[in-house]
Amino acid sequence: MARRVVIVGAGFHGCSAALQLSLEGYKVTIIDKAYAGRHASGVNAGGVRRLGRHPAEIPLAIAAWERWQCMTDIVGDDCGFRPVGQVKVAENDEDMALLADRERQVRGLGFRHEKLINREELQKRLPALAHHCPGGLACDGDGFANPYRTVTAWRREAERQGAVFHEGVEITIVEPRGNGWHLSSGNEHFEADLLVNCAGAWAGELCDLLGEPVPLTAEAPMLMITERLAPFLGTVVGATSRPLSFKQFENGTVLIGGGVRGVVDTVRHVADTRLDGLAENADTVVSLFPFMQDARIMRTWAGVEAVMQDQIPVIGPSSQHANVIHAFGFSAHGYQLGPITGEIVADLAMEREPTLPIAPFSIQRFQATCPA
Structure with a gap:
């Protein structure tokens, strides 16, 4: 039986992870408290840039930029990308x-x-x-694209590959069950072998439930x-x-x-x-x-964005659980990185070493400053 993945958060990064994990043969469920792209991914400035990136982000930005050049091949839509510089x-x-x-x-x-x-x-x-x-x-070669069109294109391609979206569902309970997870919103319940945290400005709440708090703030x-x-x-x-x-x-x-x-x-x-x-x-x-x-x-x-203390995202495995992966906190400059995030999540899920350097984005960098 295919491994079950639950992704919390249906923004661009969640949709990207959903597509790549579906292509790897996982049974993917995406849960969002509102709807895909509601709070950040669908309402941002749409910048596609390598310019001015934090040094740790540059390799990811370059790899993502390469994906933007062939966006139509990936999701059947160029997402409005215009490489105007x-x-x-x-x-x-x-x-x-x-x-x-x-x-x-x-x-x-x-x-x-x-x-x-x-x-x-x-x-x-x-x-x-x-x-x-x-x-x-x-x-x-940098430029801009259409944010909501992008999220929609990635969502539709993920659905074509078998991913199932549940919108208007707010997860309030996350409990270990066997070798996986049980998530509940009250009336709806979900079981997962692997949990992926792409919850954006609400990712910190999920981290609290998982016992690994982070210094995340919601900004607009x-x-x-x-x-x-x-x-x-x-x-x-x-x-x-x-x-x-x-x-x-x-x-x-x-x-x-x-x-x-x-x-x-x-x-x-x-x-x-x-x-x-x-x-x-x-x-x-x-x-x-x-x-x-x-x-x-x-x-x-x-919009509502997740901003980290050091202005770079959390991308990588949980420090507490072998079956949790994080991808959040892109600090108002994550839109361009969306195409590559899902590939990194899929590599981690498949226990492959990511081809891009993600050590600077480890959640462990906050453990000395956040109380347990």
């Missing part, structure tokens, strides 16, 4: 020095995907940019989208010393985000925006693209 803009000489240091650091690690560009090159790439910016750091990155504007932006823009993710879609609308936080309502399990934070993000945009001061904001929203 990304540029982190320097607003002054101090920013430029930081970017130069970053380029040296990345090259020292043996990678060449980030390239320092001067003022002239920056203006060629971004003609509408304010002229006070002295340069930037570019990563050609905010986003805005404008009216349709004439084409002016061909690449994704970030700032060096201020939070910003700025991109224009094919229909002319412009998305503004990048990490300014709203407020998480832990009772209703939703996020609310803050006008002062939205204004801060808008001010950044206007200082870089002055004509944007006349653009009308049509919609704002916030």
